[in-house]
Amino acid sequence: xxxxxxxxxxxFTWPICKELLFLVLEDKVSDVFVCELIWERLFYxxxxxxxxxxxxxxxxxxxSEKFVKAPQIISERIASVHLxxxxxxxxxxxxxxxxxxxxxxxxxxxxxxxxxxTAVNWLIYWTIENNCFSTDNDVIPSPIPPPVNPVKGHFxxxxxK
Numbered sequence: 001x002x003x004x005x006x007x008x009x010x011x012f013t014w015p016i017c018k019e020l021l022f023l024v025l026e027d028k029v030s031d032v033f034v035c036e037l038i039w040e041r042l043f044y045x046x047x048x049x050x051x052x053x054x055x056x057x058x059x060x061x062x063x064s065e066k067f068v069k070a071p072q073i074i075s076e077r078i079a080s081v082h083l084x085x086x087x088x089x090x091x092x093x094x095x096x097x098x099x100x101x102x103x104x105x106x107x108x109x110x111x112x113x114x115x116x117x118t119a120v121n122w123l124i125y126w127t128i129e130n131n132c133f134s135t136d137n138d139v140i141p142s143p144i145p146p147p148v149n150p151v152k153g154h155f156x157x158x159x160x161k
Contacts, residue, residue, distance in 0.1 A: 012040050014141065015134035016127045021099060021120050027150060028143035031074035031112065031157040034119050038083070041126050044070040062086065073119055075158035080115040087125050094124035110151050111160055 014020060014037060023029045024037075036053075043058035053070030055063065063082075071079030087094075095101040095117060104113055127133045147154045 013037075015136065015139055016123055016132070017134040017137050017140065018099060019137035020140045021123060023140060023143055024116055024120050024123075025095075025099075025101065026143075027113070027116070027146040027154075029141060030144070030154040031072075031116075033141065034116060035070065035073045037123060038073055038119060039070040041123070042070070072158045074112055074115045074153070075160050077111070077115075077161060080118050083122050084118050087122055091125035091128065092121070094121045094128075098124050098128075108150075112151065112153055 016037070020037075024034050039053045042060065042063050043056045044053040044063075045056045046052075047054050055068065055070075066082060067079070071082070073079045073083055095103075099120075101117075104117075144154065147157075152160065
């Protein structure tokens with residue numbers, strides 16, 4: 001894990017705050033957006049004009065060796081599994097302890113939703129470890145309506161595998 005002194009605070013497109021985390025949990029941002037939040041914090045960089053995200057010198061070896069292009073955290077099971085494994089045991093209950101999140105109802109569980117919860121838990125872990133939670137809940141993207149078909153996701157999201 002890279003500590004805050006190893007990166008510039010303004011290098012991330014969106015600061016992590018509780019309101020943003022709830023937008024992810026409530027499916028009010030796209031899967032692509034969620035992945036980009038994580039990719040930036042794993043220090044993948046966007047390679048233009050082809051729009052690929054590739055490892056940088058700061059990307060942890062665990063990730064850059066396993067994923068030579070930034071993985072689709074939500075749509076690809078293996079990427080979500082690796083994200084889960086990278087959360088230390090003492091941070092596994094971030095949703096419950098930090099957000100007081102009660103979880104989803106049984107009829108709301110499907111791979112996209114559980115992978116989003118994993119993504120939020122990882123973001124909580126990352127921001128706690130790097131002491132960079134934002135208290136400014138006004139710096140968030142405009143929410144979008146949850147997808148019509150929550151199993152498939154928003155228009156433009158990668159297919160769930």
